[in-house]
Amino acid sequence: MLELSYLFNYYLTFFYVIFALFLSLVLLTLSVVLRYTQISFPDVEMSSSYECGFLPFDKSRTKIEVKFFMIALLFIIFDLEIIFIYPWALCLSLFSGMQFFFMLIFLTVLVFSFMYEWYENALNF
Numbered sequence: 001m002l003e004l005s006y007l008f009n010y011y012l013t014f015f016y017v018i019f020a021l022f023l024s025l026v027l028l029t030l031s032v033v034l035r036y037t038q039i040s041f042p043d044v045e046m047s048s049s050y051e052c053g054f055l056p057f058d059k060s061r062t063k064i065e066v067k068f069f070m071i072a073l074l075f076i077i078f079d080l081e082i083i084f085i086y087p088w089a090l091c092l093s094l095f096s097g098m099q100f101f102f103m104l105i106f107l108t109v110l111v112f113s114f115m116y117e118w119y120e121n122a123l124n125f
Contacts (some may be wrong), residue, residue: 070122081110 088095088103117123 074117
């Protein structure tokens with residue numbers, strides 16, 4: 001009886017993998033087909049002014065400056081800090097001194113990295 005449940009779990013995993021591959025192929029095929037069969041009709045609403053009043057004067061595929069990517073990367077790095085600190089702070093009473101010491105090392109590295117970014121004016125554009 002125990003072997004039957006393991007076999008059932010393997011069948012479910014196999015079915016999930018086959019379904020994921022099938023769905024991926026269908027979506028990939030649809031994206032390729034729709035890309036080459038798109039029909040573009042200029043619409044009055046599409047060429048009118050935006051809600052803010054600006055007229056659409058440029059293509060939407062313009063280059064984005066690097067400073068926006070830098071801010072996003074810095075945000076992700078320091079946002080991950082919160083992901084590590086929050087559960088640690090919730091379980092602080094369960095930890096010994098060694099875990100507290102390792103988190104202090106982690107926070108020290110983050111503080112020094114933030115000070116380095118501030119020194120290099122990475123946040124000022």
